[in-house]
Amino acid sequence: MLFRQEDAQAIENALGLAVRMHQGQRDADGAPYILHLVRVMMRCKDPHAKQAAVLHDILEDTSATSEDLLANGISPEVVQTVERLTHLPGVSYGHYIESLSCDPIAVEVKLADLEDNYSIARVKYREDHRAHDASRLERYILTHRFLIGDLELDQYRSLIGQIKR
Known part of the structure; x- marks a missing residue:
């Protein structure tokens, strides 16, 4: 894919800012958190x-x-899209997804985030987290189906509301 010079510079700038701000953060497996962000970006x-x-x-x-x-x-x-992608405290997951679904760029990013989060290469079996992990994956799959148009909003609302946390 060819990028315009200004797009390439903007991506580099965003990446540099993310590296600085997420410095020292680790994911559940101890890997630098920035790796998740780069996978989503890619x-x-x-x-x-x-x-x-x-x-x-x-x-x-x-x-x-x-x-x-x-x-x-x-x-x-881009800031507006990042704001839409931010799950605010006190907002249900379903309402959060509904609110970002009106922004095609936010949908593209959220789909990429979901795909990375439920990648079989990243999902670990943890005996003490089985129920939580299963409900989290179910939520990701339903959200993915809604964002790609396989579920209507009323179906999504109903199904997402049934998932135990």
Whole structure:
């Protein structure tokens, strides 16, 4: 894929910011968290989606704010998508997904995030977390089906509401 110079620079800028802000964070297996963000970014095609992908957890998992992103040269459009991808405390998962489903770039990123999260290469069997892991995977699969159009909103709402946490 060929990128315009300004898109390539914007992706590099977003990646650099993500590396700095997620420094020292690890995933459940102890791997640097930035690897998840890069895998999600690599699944995306659109240059704006690539930027949002590498930043999709920055507002949830770091001290960064939307204003910080803007001050670091992230475009307002990408910041808006990152905000949509941020699951705010007190908002149900279903409502969070519904709210981002109106933004095609956010959908592209969320699908890539879900695909990385439920990749068989990343899912570990943990005896003490079986029920939680099973419900989490079920939630990811239902969300994926909704975002690609296989489930109507009312079906999604009904099914996601039945999943035990």
